Amino acid sequence: MSKRESIIQTKDLNLWYGTTQALIDVNLKMKPNKVTALIGPSGCGKSTLIRCFNRMNDVIPECKVKGQVYYHDKDIYGPGVDAVEIRKKIGMVFQKPNPFPKSIFENIAYGPRVQGVNNRKKLESIVEKSLKNAGLWEEAKDRLEDSAMGLSGGQQQRLCIARSLAVEPEIILMDEPCSALDPIATAKIEELIRDLVKRYTVVIVTHNMQQAARVSDYTAYMYLGKMIEFGETTQIFENPQEELTENYITGRFG
């Protein structure tokens, strides 16, 4: 697969937090309009890796990156790359829903406003489209001016997804987006992911292997900072080629 066929590609990616190496020679190619799941035990580097894709690790002091992360053909760690521009195209949703303490409308409109969109009509259309794409429109349309903090956990998480969609990203990174949600809210997010992937590329970190099996097209298994196995999800969960992967997904780990 050439760089062109992959939307994100890492090349010999190494990362250190101070003297601790968290990623070791990670090579990975992710296809557009697919869901890629990153799985592995706690501390294996999956959250670190996903945060490399939009340079979220930049804010961590003493974090050092070596190697390349290509977004299309551009090395996002290359000279002169604006991390803010990258984050516009590569949005992120976190483990705990983190809406701004503002109205539902303002949460979504925030990003476009920062980008200079001030026309009310235009903002309304962005808010409606984003909420629809995040499957929250029907529940939120009559309470757009209410505080986002009044939404349920699952709704807040979909709001955060809508917020990331408002700036028209190409990729959505999700770091354990369902771990703070109940099974019904989780099912809604999972359905949403399958819907989103028609228009976006999704990378999801999850500890729930059934979730990875349900929502992803490709799965990467990481262990101690290394990419152990990457392949089609059905192959990884039905017939993994690496013993380490097998041991982890069958619970024989450690």
Add this chain to the structure above:
Amino acid sequence: MVKEFHDALDALSQKVLEMGRLSEEMLNNAVLSLRDMDVELAQNVLAKKACISEMDAEIEEEALRILTLFNPMASDMRRIAAVLKMITYLARIGRYGKDIAKITVELAGQPHVKKLVSIPYMASEVGFLIRDSLKAFEEETIEPLKDFTEREKNIDELRYSIFRECLTYMMEDSKTITRCTRYIMVARYLERCGDHAVKMGEKIHYMITGEHIDLDPTGPETCPGT
């Protein structure tokens, strides 16, 4: 929880082996009962039919419980998938044992057309196939499956030779028809048991390697239009 899961999976595998041994024993004893016209042994086989049905239901229920509670993955998932198919094949083998035992009871009191040699030989070949399947399952090795296709072919040949032999007896003497048609049925049952053992082998191969293979001597079948 992980320990509970693996203990449950091990216990399930042991139950499958137990069921396998019982099915094989039923088939073997049924053929012995026919060879020796031993009605008591035949009745013993008939009584075991209920045990096979019970084990079939019990293992299926347990396999489904494990699936629901633990969502097994990879080789564990493949083991459950193999088990669910194996118990169907084993139950059928046991049932053919019952069918052969019934024939012993039907024919009781009549002498054999001639000394039964081919049928017990065929039964022993089928028995080896079943035992080798179970061995592959127990030891998680595909080694015992390696010549299954050839052995299955030989079993098919044995069935045809029994059929042709019986045909000559029936043409020579119509009084042998009742017995000979039963021998032909028994050969057919044994051949089916051989097929089931081979099918089990395929599932066990999948369980061990993750690859689906076709051990059937006639080769893979394709659905028309695909």
